[in-house]
């Protein structure tokens with residue numbers, strides 16, 4: 318009995334250690350896809366080309382809940398012939414006596430009804446279809462390889478009959494008109510990538526194109542009605558692209574760069590190779606730009622085109638080679654647009670957050686695959702800032718360039734990067750690696766010391782502190798210290814705000830709207846000017862505080878803000894509706910219409926953030942009617958987990974209140 322167990326476990330171990338990448342190398346995937354939105358279905362004809370490295374009798378693709386048929390194989394120039402296959406454990410196994418050094422192509426048809434990674438949704442009565450591979454697995458909608466270590470050239474095609482745009486990785490090489498207003502589109506890639514970076518986005522878009530200094534087409538997609546938002550949304554895109562190419566020292570590795578906003582995206586953005594998909598909450602007008610712009614996400618996803626896509630971490634242990642680098646290079650791009658102070662201020666804030674994480678006991682080594690996003694992103698970025706400060710900019714830049722050249726279109730581990738820095742630096746970095754990368758705690762003191770040495774601005778910011786009622790605090794607000802330092806003082810001692818404080822910039826005025834909630838009479842007139850600021854956050858705060866502090870003036874404030882909607886979640890409009898409903902003498906004959914407008918924003922055609930806001934307000938005023946309740950019920954099965962979580966909680970709460 319014991320022996321059988323021993324033999325069995327040995328057998329299992331040998332299976333576990335034999336990676337498919339040891340005996341087969343997938344080269345390219347071509348596919349003609351079709352989508353049926355009404356039944357959330359995808360289907361396609363696929364052909365995969367691969368080379369056999371060691372003889373084997375089966376190779377597999379990951380394919381979750383897929384129907385597969387008409388499987389054929391082509392060997393050399395022979396005609397394709399049917400082969401055996403089976404589907405087991407969400408994999409398709411192709412059975413054949415595969416010979417070493419031989420190249421094969423398998424052909425098959427498939428269809429699937431994916432539960433994740435591919436999303437069908439309605440926006441303005443048009444279908445929008447898009448994918449999210451990372452964290453969700455592309456194999457839910459396209460037969461592919463979950464293992465990031467086998468890189469493949471993907472070439473997707475689609476027949477569209479609905480006048481949609483079809484976006485995917487690579488360059489659109491072909492569009493062939495077909496009968497019935499249909500068109501066949503084909504995309505081609507030049508270089509291989511991991512399967513999680515495969516993307517499709519289908520919908521109604523217009524596009525604006527610029528060209529980088531190096532000649533790469535930069536395509537900015539937008540909804541047809543958003544032409545006025547193109548400039549603020551994509552502001553600095555070309556500058557950041559040119560900057561990163563120059564800074565990284567390795568030419569952008571793909572044929573073009575497309576960015577496409579989608580409705581109710583799961584994250585801020587996703588760096589699919591040459592085709593970044595991002596949340597349309599970042600599509601902003603010139604006022605929204607001041608509060609909630611796309612710059613950081615834009616730069617982050619762009620940096621991934623090198624760090625993540627050109628070179629990919631072999632496993633979760635080295636995930637920071639993607640997120641830490643993307644975060645750091647986005648910071649550098651922002652430093653180029655704004656200034657050094659912006660750069661150091663962001664580093665300071667992330668050091669504070671990392672320190673707090675350790676105090677809370679949830680800090681981890683950067684090499685722990687279960688680390689938080691804060692660790693992977695911000696600690697990763699900090700490692701690069703500290704490393705560059707230690708070895709000097711020249712060594713750092715050259716090492717990054719060499720590292721990319723050596724490992725391009727391949728996979729990497731932390732030692733691949735560090736060893737190249739060590740080689741050029743001429744000294745061991747093991748002490749640095751232990752302190753910054755391996756040890757559990759983030760070296761918060763070393764980080765603060767570094768910042769204090771590098772930035773007088775940070776010194777000033779840290780020195781200014783009014784938590785312990787310094788006598789200088791009132792003066793700080795009058796004299797020249799940075800806006801960030803003034804914001805800090807206002808947050809600590811809002812009572813120090815005077816009429817003069819209103820003369821400062823947008824951020825300082827926003828802090829007033831946030832922290833000065835009891836408005837002294839003598840500041841009323843100054844405070845009212847906040848309603849004219851080019852910030853939807855300031856306007857929302859100021860409207861609420863003015864309405865609360867000065868009841869006799871409510872009609873005036875409502876009238877002044879009646880045409881402002883705010884961000885895509887209509888933050889100002891929803892507040893305005895609720896305040897209006899609670900102002901009996903203002904627009905008394907239109908209350909029903911306004912209430913119905915508020916309820917309408919809970920409908921599935923609106924984005925998740927707007928719906929959550931509307932549900933929250935209706936809950937607050939205890940007026941979630943039947944329509945609201947049925948939309949709440951329906952929201953529980955949405956693809957956005959935040960909306961689902963919210964809807965379930967609110968629903969439970971309503972139930973409890975009833976009982």
Ligand SMILES: [Zn+2]
Pocket residue numbers: 617621639640643
């Ligand atoms: Zn990222």
